[in-house]
Amino acid sequence: MTDVVAQPGMPPVVPEASEPDEKEGKGNGRYFLGVPIVGWMFLFFAIPYLLLFIQSFWKPTAFGVSQDWNLDNYKTVFFGDDLVGSIYMPTLLRSLKVGALVTLFSTALAFPLAYLLAFKIRNHRTRMMVYVLVIVPLWASYLLRAYAWKVILGQNGLFGSFLDQIGLQDSFLNNLLYSQAAVIITMTQIFTPFMVLTIYAVLERLPTSLIEASKDLGVGRFKTFTTLVIPLSLPGVIAGATFTMGLSSGDFVAPQLVGGPSDMMIANQVYSQFGATNNWPLGSAIAFVLLGCVAVLVAISAQAEKRELL
Amino acid sequence: MSKVQDSPSAAPDSSGAAARPAVELVDVVKRFGDVTAVDELSLSIADGEFLTLLGPSGCGKTTTLRLIAGFEAPNRGEVRIEGVDMAGRPAYKRPVNTVFQQYALFPHLSVSRNIGYGLKHAGVGKAETAERVAAMMELMQIPDVGERRPSELSGGQQQRVALARALVMNPEVLLLDEPLGSLDYKLRKDMQFELKRIHREVGVTFVYVTHDQEEAMTMSDRIVVMNAGKIEQQATPAEIYDRPLTSFVADFIGDTNIVHGTATRVEDGHVTVDLGALGEVGGSSDDEIAAGDRVKVSIRPTDVKVEDGSGSDAVVQDSVLVGGHIAMKITSGEETVIAHVSRGGSFEPGAAVRLDVDSERIRVFADGETTAAGAAGE
Numbered sequence: 032m033t034d035v036v037a038q039p040g041m042p043p044v045v046p047e048a049s050e051p052d053e054k055e056g057k058g059n060g061r062y063f064l065g066v067p068i069v070g071w072m073f074l075f076f077a078i079p080y081l082l083l084f085i086q087s088f089w090k091p092t093a094f095g096v097s098q099d100w101n102l103d104n105y106k107t108v109f110f111g112d113d114l115v116g117s118i119y120m121p122t123l124l125r126s127l128k129v130g131a132l133v134t135l136f137s138t139a140l141a142f143p144l145a146y147l148l149a150f151k152i153r154n155h156r157t158r159m160m161v162y163v164l165v166i167v168p169l170w171a172s173y174l175l176r177a178y179a180w181k182v183i184l185g186q187n188g189l190f191g192s193f194l195d196q197i198g199l200q201d202s203f204l205n206n207l208l209y210s211q212a213a214v215i216i217t218m219t220q221i222f223t224p225f226m227v228l229t230i231y232a233v234l235e236r237l238p239t240s241l242i243e244a245s246k247d248l249g250v251g252r253f254k255t256f257t258t259l260v261i262p263l264s265l266p267g268v269i270a271g272a273t274f275t276m277g278l279s280s281g282d283f284v285a286p287q288l289v290g291g292p293s294d295m296m297i298a299n300q301v302y303s304q305f306g307a308t309n310n311w312p313l314g315s316a317i318a319f320v321l322l323g324c325v326a327v328l329v330a331i332s333a334q335a336e337k338r339e340l341l
Numbered sequence: 342m343s344k345v346q347d348s349p350s351a352a353p354d355s356s357g358a359a360a361r362p363a364v365e366l367v368d369v370v371k372r373f374g375d376v377t378a379v380d381e382l383s384l385s386i387a388d389g390e391f392l393t394l395l396g397p398s399g400c401g402k403t404t405t406l407r408l409i410a411g412f413e414a415p416n417r418g419e420v421r422i423e424g425v426d427m428a429g430r431p432a433y434k435r436p437v438n439t440v441f442q443q444y445a446l447f448p449h450l451s452v453s454r455n456i457g458y459g460l461k462h463a464g465v466g467k468a469e470t471a472e473r474v475a476a477m478m479e480l481m482q483i484p485d486v487g488e489r490r491p492s493e494l495s496g497g498q499q500q501r502v503a504l505a506r507a508l509v510m511n512p513e514v515l516l517l518d519e520p521l522g523s524l525d526y527k528l529r530k531d532m533q534f535e536l537k538r539i540h541r542e543v544g545v546t547f548v549y550v551t552h553d554q555e556e557a558m559t560m561s562d563r564i565v566v567m568n569a570g571k572i573e574q575q576a577t578p579a580e581i582y583d584r585p586l587t588s589f590v591a592d593f594i595g596d597t598n599i600v601h602g603t604a605t606r607v608e609d610g611h612v613t614v615d616l617g618a619l620g621e622v623g624g625s626s627d628d629e630i631a632a633g634d635r636v637k638v639s640i641r642p643t644d645v646k647v648e649d650g651s652g653s654d655a656v657v658q659d660s661v662l663v664g665g666h667i668a669m670k671i672t673s674g675e676e677t678v679i680a681h682v683s684r685g686g687s688f689e690p691g692a693a694v695r696l697d698v699d700s701e702r703i704r705v706f707a708d709g710e711t712t713a714a715g716a717a718g719e
Binding site: 238240241243244245246247248249250251254258259262263 | 410411412431432433434437438439441442443445446447448449458459462463506507510
């Protein structure tokens with residue numbers, strides 16, 4: 032997912048030019064620099080995940096966990112249980128749907144902006160300014176931005192008052208807060224900058240000579256866009272979409288703050304299993320099913336990128 | 342600088358004086374902000390000609406090419422192709438095609454799709470497209486790479502694909518923007534002959550941009566030497582080499598020594614110049630020069646004869662082997678002269694020598710003009 036941005040538009044490289052880079056090969060010394068980060072990730076990422084994974088096969092008891100190996104937690108995730116019925120799969124599917132919609136909307140918003148930034152804004156200072164405007168929201172806390180949407184979308188919020196002003200008092204739009212639409216709007220706003228950045232990174236490297244070559248061969252502006260610019264920007268779109276899809280379908284802050292009770296997503300279930308319900312084994316099992324979904328997604332997008340680039 | 346514009350032996354095409362030029366530029370001006378890239382340039386390119394725009398970087402040659410291609414619009418003046426004014430006509434509606442500096446092949450398409458790109462969008466049928474693409478690949482001698490991606494080709498093959506992609510469109514004029522710039526020396530040499538062959542076989546007008554004078558000399562029917570947005574001289578390679586009109590051209594084309602002196606005698610285009618310590622030489626000139634004027638003299642290193650001369654104040658500073666000959670740096674008073682001699686005729690550094698310059702090719706220019714070195718530095 033990281034190297035996608037590098038290749039697509041680069042001037043063609045002469046194959047013979049790539050020689051193995053051996054200049055730093057002094058024994059195993061070069062691996063030394065990697066030790067801190069690998070150690071950190073091992074201690075605070077790999078080990079906790081492993082512990083959760085093990086726990087997902089254990090059994091919850093009234094006050095804790097019994098090390099009693101079984102697959103009941105996964106059965107519950109997929110088929111539900113007697114107590115609450117089958118709620119986890121529908122929630123998971125809803126989460127994936129919300130994630131897909133967020134990805135779709137943020138791509139639709141981000142692409143034109145990235146295109147504008149890469150090709151249409153010629154003035155360097157203006158481009159920097161727009162670029163900064165895109166990334167400024169990333170400097171504010173996610174929670175803060177989600178709360179801001181609460182203010183905007185609430186009953187007497189900015190959006191509602193504006194609609195009142197123009198005489199649309201009774202529109203359903205007046206009370207968007209605590210709905211799935213609010214969740215999608217909030218997350219779209221939060222993830223669009225990432226999308227802009229990944230698409231822009233690809234478009235920026237697309238040599239203008241390719242676009243000129245297309246026009247030179249008699250192909251007009253619009254067709255050049257559809258047959259050249261869009262296919263060549265796909266690696267960036269795929270990278271951004273994977274990122275957005277993965278993060279948004281596993282989000283629990285937006286549904287918590289701006290969603291209604293029926294808009295809870297799968298991560299909220301995990302949250303409540305580890306909190307109020309105090310059923311860590313089930314929470315772990317849900318988390319690993321979600322992780323599996325994201326892993327499949329990343330694998331698919333890696334494949335797509337490979338085919339796109341070769 | 343009007344004297345520079347006339348070109349007695351310009352058009353090599355002898356098919357008739359009435360033939361319409363393939364491309365005509367009339368008083369074209371192109372500015373980028375405060376910089377004037379092309380300055381009142383007028384140029385006529387004959388049908389079927391191999392014309393090279395030659396000059397140092399920043400001289401306006403690439404901008405001139407882009408004005409013909411339609412990637413830039415002139416601030417003033419007219420660009421005509423086959424007699425039709427191109428004002429307001431976008432690149433995709435002009436009967437010209439371009440070979441780009443870095444080839445600009447489409448990385449996501451196979452070689453045959455790259456070559457067929459223009460035909461496909463022009464609505465040419467599948468069968469005909471396949472046929473024309475195959476014929477082009479045959480002409481370029483790359484018949485078996487059709488299914489590969491550009492990144493899987495060598496530099497020379499990519500070059501041929503770029504040529505095929507442009508030529509398959511049957512353009513009236515093919516524009517080439519330093520197409521050999523990123524190839525290594527030997528491949529570049531081979532491609533020069535290849536380009537000549539392809540030009541002969543397809544008979545399309547070639548407009549070629551380069552800063553490499555050797556490339557220009559090898560391939561062109563006619564060379565247009567540009568400097569600071571203007572034309573310095575346009576003529577056949579031989580004439581440019583033998584009779585440069587300005588010291589800029591003399592300096593830019595081939596190796597030369599520019600030596601300062603005073604004109605002592607002027608008769609009928611022949612000027613005798615006192616070079617001080619280097620003695621007296623005679624050369625031809627197209628400038629207005631009177632006896633007593635300060636002048637610059639261009640002497641090719643191969644035209645300097647070096648003889649043993651104990652007691653002379655000319656001293657060999659350095660002597661290096663350059664390919665098949667020896668280049669010697671000799672100073673005499675304030676002047677420095679480079680001489681190219683055969684291996685047997687060289688002298689050790691420190692030796693006193695006598696210089697003898699006598700050649701038909703010596704050129705004399707009125708002083709006060711720019712030189713290639715001065716212009717390239719801007």
